[in-house]
Amino acid sequence: MWHNVAYLVDDEHRLRAYRALERRVGLDPKAIAAASNEDLLSIAKLGGPIADKRVQKLKACAELALALGGGDLGQLLSEPTAKARRQLERFPSIGAIGAEQILLFCDAWPVLALEAHGLRVLLRLGYGVESDDYASAYRSAQRAAASEMAEQCTGLQRAYMLLRLHGLNVCKRSAPHCGECAIASMCPSAGKVVEIAAAPATALAATTAKPAAKPARKNSATKPARAKAK
Ligand code: SF4
Numbered sequence: 001m002w003h004n005v006a007y008l009v010d011d012e013h014r015l016r017a018y019r020a021l022e023r024r025v026g027l028d029p030k031a032i033a034a035a036s037n038e039d040l041l042s043i044a045k046l047g048g049p050i051a052d053k054r055v056q057k058l059k060a061c062a063e064l065a066l067a068l069g070g071g072d073l074g075q076l077l078s079e080p081t082a083k084a085r086r087q088l089e090r091f092p093s094i095g096a097i098g099a100e101q102i103l104l105f106c107d108a109w110p111v112l113a114l115e116a117h118g119l120r121v122l123l124r125l126g127y128g129v130e131s132d133d134y135a136s137a138y139r140s141a142q143r144a145a146a147s148e149m150a151e152q153c154t155g156l157q158r159a160y161m162l163l164r165l166h167g168l169n170v171c172k173r174s175a176p177h178c179g180e181c182a183i184a185s186m187c188p189s190a191g192k193v194v195e196i197a198a199a200p201a202t203a204l205a206a207t208t209a210k211p212a213a214k215p216a217r218k219n220s221a222t223k224p225a226r227a228k229a230k
Helices: 011-024 029-034 037-047 051-069 073-078 081-089 095-105 116-124 134-146 153-169 203-207
Strands: none
Touching (some): 029 051, 037 051, 051 073, 073 081, 081 095, 095 134, 116 134
């Protein structure tokens, strides 16, 4: 529901839409499945564009949750990871990457999950290979960084959040603040990223089953050598 209640908005607006859903309808899949499209539309509009399509997705999520576990998806966590992941991937806008995020934050799978901002930071730091194909860049950075990351969910959750916050606040998509960056001395891209074309603005865009192609980088540094320090 968190993924589908909003689109292309910041965290504040996403939370506002999510809280409205919680308050006006409830988060129980039965309640969402039974809610009127009008009620869901008024909530989805709080969460950005294509609200009508997201109403359909909210309904589809609720109905799938009911079909899979009677509305309680907690039982998925006791399944083998591969099975739980396949089931989660069936939900609209989740896909393989979103399923990883959910399982990581449910303490069910110690995997280095990333969203768009964290991925950008890792690539600029020299982990992985940039690609026009988002999934390819994601897997590449994930593989390159995994051996230096914590092995427990708690540490990987912290890495996810720190990378995301760094990408949101310092290593911005366009004009990163390299002069204020605490890790500039170990970053091969420091001072070299000039401009990046428009791209998906939220983590949601990075967690869809078929994410948008990674934007072209203009006047950027050439692929940097991988940073040595952690
Ligand atoms: S030095 Fe610049 S490009 Fe490198 S991580 Fe920091 S903000 Fe990003």
